[in-house]
Amino acid sequence: MIKSQKKLVVCIDNCPIISQIMGKIITKRGYQFIGIQKSTLAVSSLIEIQPDLIFLDIEMPIANGYEICRQLRRVPHLKNTPVVILTGRDSIIDRVRAQFVGCSEFINKPINPEKIEAIFHKYLSLTNTKTEISVVGSLVPASC
Numbered sequence: 001m002i003k004s005q006k007k008l009v010v011c012i013d014n015c016p017i018i019s020q021i022m023g024k025i026i027t028k029r030g031y032q033f034i035g036i037q038k039s040t041l042a043v044s045s046l047i048e049i050q051p052d053l054i055f056l057d058i059e060m061p062i063a064n065g066y067e068i069c070r071q072l073r074r075v076p077h078l079k080n081t082p083v084v085i086l087t088g089r090d091s092i093i094d095r096v097r098a099q100f101v102g103c104s105e106f107i108n109k110p111i112n113p114e115k116i117e118a119i120f121h122k123y124l125s126l127t128n129t130k131t132e133i134s135v136v137g138s139l140v141p142a143s144c
Helices: 016-028 039-049 065-072 092-100 113-123
Strands: 008-012 032-036 053-056 083-087 105-108
Touching: 008 016, 008 039, 016 032, 016 113, 032 039, 039 065, 053 065, 053 113, 065 083, 065 092, 083 092, 092 105, 105 113
Parallel strands: 008 032, 008 053, 053 083, 083 105
Antiparallel strands: none
16 A cells, blocks of 8 residues: 555544544644544554554444554554544543553543644654644534
8 A cells, every 4th residue: 555645644433523623623734634433444444544643532332442442552553553542531540541552642522623733743744734723623512
């Protein structure tokens, strides 16, 4: 598979609103975006597309974010890909469990564009970024 020069960011979340908002934030920063809403398709899709960064919700039907992350860490070419938990849950147990399965970061909903931008700066090359970020996600409920 030949990868594009633009970094690829994937968001796995069963809420279409979150996927749409993350897509806007990510593409406005100059990155490619793929949203995956079915957790059962996540691992096989990620193996095929080999993203540079993954945002992952915890609460999803059938396969939760912890299980998806655990599976990704077993795939040789994805085991070092940054996985950022993006969730409405914020207990210490959730944070410890996320760390235990190999997540790189843990951030809470509602989506905070500044936190997303900080993730880009930490994990992705800055060559594909633009100078502004939209605040489209500031009013999204944490329950989504």
